[in-house]
Amino acid sequence: MIKQALLGEFLHEAESTRKLLKAIPDSALDWKPSDVNWTTAQLASHIAEVYNWFESTFNQDVFDMGTYAYDKGDISKAENIVAKFEENVSKAQKEIENSDESAYFNEWKMEMKGNILFPPMPKVQVIRSFLYNHLYHHRGELVVYLRSTGNKVPGLYGPTADDRF
Incomplete structure:
Protein backbone atom coordinates (compact mmCIF):
# COMPACT_ATOMS: atom_id res chain seq x y z
CA MET A 1 0.00 0.00 0.00
CA ILE A 2 2.78 2.46 0.90
CA LYS A 3 4.70 1.33 -2.18
CA GLN A 4 1.76 2.16 -4.45
CA ALA A 5 1.45 5.63 -2.90
CA LEU A 6 5.18 6.28 -3.30
CA LEU A 7 5.12 5.00 -6.89
CA GLY A 8 2.08 7.07 -7.86
CA GLU A 9 3.63 10.26 -6.53
CA PHE A 10 6.98 9.38 -8.10
CA LEU A 11 5.48 8.89 -11.57
CA HIS A 12 3.42 12.08 -11.39
CA GLU A 13 6.30 14.20 -10.11
CA ALA A 14 8.89 12.67 -12.47
CA GLU A 15 6.76 13.93 -15.35
CA SER A 16 6.82 17.42 -13.86
CA THR A 17 10.59 17.20 -13.43
CA ARG A 18 10.92 16.06 -17.04
CA LYS A 19 8.89 19.05 -18.30
CA LEU A 20 11.00 21.45 -16.26
CA LEU A 21 14.35 20.01 -17.37
CA LYS A 22 13.22 20.04 -21.01
CA ALA A 23 12.40 23.75 -20.66
CA ILE A 24 16.04 24.68 -20.04
CA PRO A 25 17.69 26.26 -23.07
CA ASP A 26 21.43 25.82 -23.51
CA SER A 27 21.76 29.60 -23.32
CA ALA A 28 20.74 29.51 -19.61
CA LEU A 29 23.12 26.75 -18.48
CA ASP A 30 25.97 28.99 -17.31
CA TRP A 31 23.76 31.46 -15.42
CA LYS A 32 23.78 31.55 -11.62
CA PRO A 33 22.15 34.07 -9.29
CA SER A 34 25.29 34.74 -7.24
CA ASP A 35 28.86 33.60 -6.74
CA VAL A 36 27.83 31.10 -4.06
CA ASN A 37 25.09 29.41 -6.12
CA TRP A 38 25.30 26.64 -8.65
CA THR A 39 24.92 27.37 -12.33
CA THR A 40 21.69 26.31 -13.99
CA ALA A 41 23.54 23.30 -15.45
CA GLN A 42 24.86 22.26 -12.04
CA LEU A 43 21.44 22.63 -10.43
CA ALA A 44 19.70 20.69 -13.21
CA SER A 45 22.38 18.00 -13.05
CA HIS A 46 21.88 17.70 -9.29
CA ILE A 47 18.14 17.24 -9.82
CA ALA A 48 18.89 14.41 -12.25
CA GLU A 49 21.39 12.95 -9.79
CA VAL A 50 18.93 12.72 -6.89
CA TYR A 51 17.15 9.98 -8.85
CA ASN A 52 20.43 8.06 -8.71
CA TRP A 53 20.16 7.97 -4.90
CA THR A 67 32.37 6.18 -1.03
CA TYR A 68 29.60 7.52 -3.26
CA ALA A 69 30.64 8.23 -6.84
CA TYR A 70 28.50 9.64 -9.62
CA ASP A 71 29.31 10.41 -13.25
CA LYS A 72 27.14 13.39 -14.16
CA GLY A 73 28.35 13.27 -17.75
CA ASP A 74 28.60 16.28 -20.01
CA ILE A 75 26.38 19.03 -18.61
CA SER A 76 27.28 21.59 -21.27
CA LYS A 77 24.07 20.76 -23.17
CA ALA A 78 20.60 20.62 -21.67
CA GLU A 79 19.74 17.53 -23.71
CA ASN A 80 22.57 15.64 -21.96
CA ILE A 81 21.14 16.51 -18.56
CA VAL A 82 17.71 15.33 -19.69
CA ALA A 83 19.24 12.08 -20.97
CA LYS A 84 20.95 11.48 -17.61
CA PHE A 85 17.65 12.24 -15.87
CA GLU A 86 15.88 9.67 -18.06
CA GLU A 87 18.52 7.06 -17.26
CA ASN A 88 18.31 7.72 -13.52
CA VAL A 89 14.52 8.03 -13.31
CA SER A 90 14.11 4.67 -15.04
CA LYS A 91 16.38 2.99 -12.48
CA ALA A 92 14.66 4.80 -9.60
CA GLN A 93 11.23 3.62 -10.76
CA LYS A 94 12.46 0.01 -10.79
CA GLU A 95 13.83 0.44 -7.26
CA ILE A 96 10.43 1.54 -6.00
CA GLU A 97 8.61 -1.21 -7.90
CA ASN A 98 10.98 -3.89 -6.58
CA SER A 99 11.20 -2.53 -3.04
CA ASP A 100 10.16 -4.51 0.01
CA GLU A 101 7.62 -2.60 2.11
CA SER A 102 8.71 -4.52 5.20
CA ALA A 103 12.03 -2.63 5.05
CA TYR A 104 10.41 0.83 4.87
CA PHE A 105 10.66 1.29 8.63
CA ASN A 106 14.29 0.17 8.93
CA GLU A 107 16.52 2.84 10.37
CA TRP A 108 18.53 4.67 7.68
CA LYS A 109 21.32 7.21 7.96
CA MET A 110 23.85 9.02 5.83
CA GLU A 111 27.49 9.10 6.84
CA MET A 112 30.81 10.37 5.59
CA LYS A 113 34.01 9.09 7.15
CA GLY A 114 32.10 7.94 10.22
CA ASN A 115 30.36 11.29 10.72
CA ILE A 116 26.57 11.29 10.55
CA LEU A 117 25.36 13.75 7.88
CA PHE A 118 21.69 12.82 7.90
CA PRO A 119 20.33 11.64 11.24
CA PRO A 120 18.96 8.11 11.63
CA MET A 121 15.27 7.82 10.86
CA PRO A 122 12.86 5.33 9.27
CA LYS A 123 13.64 4.71 5.62
CA VAL A 124 10.15 5.79 4.48
CA GLN A 125 10.71 9.18 6.11
CA VAL A 126 14.02 9.48 4.27
CA ILE A 127 12.33 8.60 0.98
CA ARG A 128 9.79 11.38 1.49
CA SER A 129 12.29 14.02 2.70
CA PHE A 130 15.73 13.20 1.30
CA LEU A 131 14.45 12.02 -2.08
CA TYR A 132 11.03 13.49 -2.86
CA ASN A 133 10.96 16.80 -0.98
CA HIS A 134 14.60 17.43 -1.84
CA LEU A 135 13.70 17.18 -5.54
CA TYR A 136 10.74 19.52 -5.16
CA HIS A 137 12.92 22.08 -3.38
CA HIS A 138 15.48 22.10 -6.19
Missing part, protein backbone atom coordinates in the same frame (compact mmCIF):
# COMPACT_ATOMS: atom_id res chain seq x y z
CA PHE A 54 17.03 5.79 -4.90
CA GLU A 55 19.01 2.55 -5.14
CA SER A 56 21.15 3.33 -2.12
CA THR A 57 18.25 4.68 -0.11
CA PHE A 58 15.92 1.76 -0.77
CA ASN A 59 18.52 -1.02 -0.52
CA GLN A 60 20.97 0.11 2.15
CA ASP A 61 20.55 1.23 5.72
CA VAL A 62 23.64 3.46 5.56
CA PHE A 63 24.38 5.77 2.64
CA ASP A 64 28.13 6.47 2.77
CA MET A 65 28.80 9.71 0.93
CA GLY A 66 32.52 9.06 1.43
CA ARG A 139 12.78 22.21 -8.86
CA GLY A 140 11.50 25.38 -7.21
CA GLU A 141 14.97 26.85 -7.42
CA LEU A 142 15.18 25.88 -11.08
CA VAL A 143 11.88 27.66 -11.78
CA VAL A 144 13.42 30.85 -10.35
CA TYR A 145 16.55 30.33 -12.47
CA LEU A 146 14.45 29.99 -15.62
CA ARG A 147 12.38 33.06 -14.80
CA SER A 148 15.54 35.05 -13.97
CA THR A 149 17.00 34.26 -17.38
CA GLY A 150 13.82 35.31 -19.18
CA ASN A 151 12.69 31.80 -20.03
CA LYS A 152 9.23 30.30 -19.90
CA VAL A 153 8.28 27.89 -17.15
CA PRO A 154 6.01 24.90 -17.76
CA GLY A 155 3.03 24.37 -15.50
CA LEU A 156 3.80 21.76 -12.86
CA TYR A 157 0.66 22.07 -10.73
CA GLY A 158 -1.53 23.97 -13.13
CA PRO A 159 -1.04 26.87 -15.52
CA THR A 160 1.77 29.40 -15.14
CA ALA A 161 1.94 33.06 -16.14
CA ASP A 162 3.27 31.82 -19.48
CA ASP A 163 0.09 29.92 -20.29
CA ARG A 164 -2.72 31.60 -22.20
CA PHE A 165 -6.16 31.06 -20.80
Whole structure:
Protein backbone atom coordinates (compact mmCIF):
# COMPACT_ATOMS: atom_id res chain seq x y z
CA MET A 1 0.00 0.00 0.00
CA ILE A 2 2.78 2.46 0.90
CA LYS A 3 4.70 1.33 -2.18
CA GLN A 4 1.76 2.16 -4.45
CA ALA A 5 1.45 5.63 -2.90
CA LEU A 6 5.18 6.28 -3.30
CA LEU A 7 5.12 5.00 -6.89
CA GLY A 8 2.08 7.07 -7.86
CA GLU A 9 3.63 10.26 -6.53
CA PHE A 10 6.98 9.38 -8.10
CA LEU A 11 5.48 8.89 -11.57
CA HIS A 12 3.42 12.08 -11.39
CA GLU A 13 6.30 14.20 -10.11
CA ALA A 14 8.89 12.67 -12.47
CA GLU A 15 6.76 13.93 -15.35
CA SER A 16 6.82 17.42 -13.86
CA THR A 17 10.59 17.20 -13.43
CA ARG A 18 10.92 16.06 -17.04
CA LYS A 19 8.89 19.05 -18.30
CA LEU A 20 11.00 21.45 -16.26
CA LEU A 21 14.35 20.01 -17.37
CA LYS A 22 13.22 20.04 -21.01
CA ALA A 23 12.40 23.75 -20.66
CA ILE A 24 16.04 24.68 -20.04
CA PRO A 25 17.69 26.26 -23.07
CA ASP A 26 21.43 25.82 -23.51
CA SER A 27 21.76 29.60 -23.32
CA ALA A 28 20.74 29.51 -19.61
CA LEU A 29 23.12 26.75 -18.48
CA ASP A 30 25.97 28.99 -17.31
CA TRP A 31 23.76 31.46 -15.42
CA LYS A 32 23.78 31.55 -11.62
CA PRO A 33 22.15 34.07 -9.29
CA SER A 34 25.29 34.74 -7.24
CA ASP A 35 28.86 33.60 -6.74
CA VAL A 36 27.83 31.10 -4.06
CA ASN A 37 25.09 29.41 -6.12
CA TRP A 38 25.30 26.64 -8.65
CA THR A 39 24.92 27.37 -12.33
CA THR A 40 21.69 26.31 -13.99
CA ALA A 41 23.54 23.30 -15.45
CA GLN A 42 24.86 22.26 -12.04
CA LEU A 43 21.44 22.63 -10.43
CA ALA A 44 19.70 20.69 -13.21
CA SER A 45 22.38 18.00 -13.05
CA HIS A 46 21.88 17.70 -9.29
CA ILE A 47 18.14 17.24 -9.82
CA ALA A 48 18.89 14.41 -12.25
CA GLU A 49 21.39 12.95 -9.79
CA VAL A 50 18.93 12.72 -6.89
CA TYR A 51 17.15 9.98 -8.85
CA ASN A 52 20.43 8.06 -8.71
CA TRP A 53 20.16 7.97 -4.90
CA PHE A 54 17.03 5.79 -4.90
CA GLU A 55 19.01 2.55 -5.14
CA SER A 56 21.15 3.33 -2.12
CA THR A 57 18.25 4.68 -0.11
CA PHE A 58 15.92 1.76 -0.77
CA ASN A 59 18.52 -1.02 -0.52
CA GLN A 60 20.97 0.11 2.15
CA ASP A 61 20.55 1.23 5.72
CA VAL A 62 23.64 3.46 5.56
CA PHE A 63 24.38 5.77 2.64
CA ASP A 64 28.13 6.47 2.77
CA MET A 65 28.80 9.71 0.93
CA GLY A 66 32.52 9.06 1.43
CA THR A 67 32.37 6.18 -1.03
CA TYR A 68 29.60 7.52 -3.26
CA ALA A 69 30.64 8.23 -6.84
CA TYR A 70 28.50 9.64 -9.62
CA ASP A 71 29.31 10.41 -13.25
CA LYS A 72 27.14 13.39 -14.16
CA GLY A 73 28.35 13.27 -17.75
CA ASP A 74 28.60 16.28 -20.01
CA ILE A 75 26.38 19.03 -18.61
CA SER A 76 27.28 21.59 -21.27
CA LYS A 77 24.07 20.76 -23.17
CA ALA A 78 20.60 20.62 -21.67
CA GLU A 79 19.74 17.53 -23.71
CA ASN A 80 22.57 15.64 -21.96
CA ILE A 81 21.14 16.51 -18.56
CA VAL A 82 17.71 15.33 -19.69
CA ALA A 83 19.24 12.08 -20.97
CA LYS A 84 20.95 11.48 -17.61
CA PHE A 85 17.65 12.24 -15.87
CA GLU A 86 15.88 9.67 -18.06
CA GLU A 87 18.52 7.06 -17.26
CA ASN A 88 18.31 7.72 -13.52
CA VAL A 89 14.52 8.03 -13.31
CA SER A 90 14.11 4.67 -15.04
CA LYS A 91 16.38 2.99 -12.48
CA ALA A 92 14.66 4.80 -9.60
CA GLN A 93 11.23 3.62 -10.76
CA LYS A 94 12.46 0.01 -10.79
CA GLU A 95 13.83 0.44 -7.26
CA ILE A 96 10.43 1.54 -6.00
CA GLU A 97 8.61 -1.21 -7.90
CA ASN A 98 10.98 -3.89 -6.58
CA SER A 99 11.20 -2.53 -3.04
CA ASP A 100 10.16 -4.51 0.01
CA GLU A 101 7.62 -2.60 2.11
CA SER A 102 8.71 -4.52 5.20
CA ALA A 103 12.03 -2.63 5.05
CA TYR A 104 10.41 0.83 4.87
CA PHE A 105 10.66 1.29 8.63
CA ASN A 106 14.29 0.17 8.93
CA GLU A 107 16.52 2.84 10.37
CA TRP A 108 18.53 4.67 7.68
CA LYS A 109 21.32 7.21 7.96
CA MET A 110 23.85 9.02 5.83
CA GLU A 111 27.49 9.10 6.84
CA MET A 112 30.81 10.37 5.59
CA LYS A 113 34.01 9.09 7.15
CA GLY A 114 32.10 7.94 10.22
CA ASN A 115 30.36 11.29 10.72
CA ILE A 116 26.57 11.29 10.55
CA LEU A 117 25.36 13.75 7.88
CA PHE A 118 21.69 12.82 7.90
CA PRO A 119 20.33 11.64 11.24
CA PRO A 120 18.96 8.11 11.63
CA MET A 121 15.27 7.82 10.86
CA PRO A 122 12.86 5.33 9.27
CA LYS A 123 13.64 4.71 5.62
CA VAL A 124 10.15 5.79 4.48
CA GLN A 125 10.71 9.18 6.11
CA VAL A 126 14.02 9.48 4.27
CA ILE A 127 12.33 8.60 0.98
CA ARG A 128 9.79 11.38 1.49
CA SER A 129 12.29 14.02 2.70
CA PHE A 130 15.73 13.20 1.30
CA LEU A 131 14.45 12.02 -2.08
CA TYR A 132 11.03 13.49 -2.86
CA ASN A 133 10.96 16.80 -0.98
CA HIS A 134 14.60 17.43 -1.84
CA LEU A 135 13.70 17.18 -5.54
CA TYR A 136 10.74 19.52 -5.16
CA HIS A 137 12.92 22.08 -3.38
CA HIS A 138 15.48 22.10 -6.19
CA ARG A 139 12.78 22.21 -8.86
CA GLY A 140 11.50 25.38 -7.21
CA GLU A 141 14.97 26.85 -7.42
CA LEU A 142 15.18 25.88 -11.08
CA VAL A 143 11.88 27.66 -11.78
CA VAL A 144 13.42 30.85 -10.35
CA TYR A 145 16.55 30.33 -12.47
CA LEU A 146 14.45 29.99 -15.62
CA ARG A 147 12.38 33.06 -14.80
CA SER A 148 15.54 35.05 -13.97
CA THR A 149 17.00 34.26 -17.38
CA GLY A 150 13.82 35.31 -19.18
CA ASN A 151 12.69 31.80 -20.03
CA LYS A 152 9.23 30.30 -19.90
CA VAL A 153 8.28 27.89 -17.15
CA PRO A 154 6.01 24.90 -17.76
CA GLY A 155 3.03 24.37 -15.50
CA LEU A 156 3.80 21.76 -12.86
CA TYR A 157 0.66 22.07 -10.73
CA GLY A 158 -1.53 23.97 -13.13
CA PRO A 159 -1.04 26.87 -15.52
CA THR A 160 1.77 29.40 -15.14
CA ALA A 161 1.94 33.06 -16.14
CA ASP A 162 3.27 31.82 -19.48
CA ASP A 163 0.09 29.92 -20.29
CA ARG A 164 -2.72 31.60 -22.20
CA PHE A 165 -6.16 31.06 -20.80
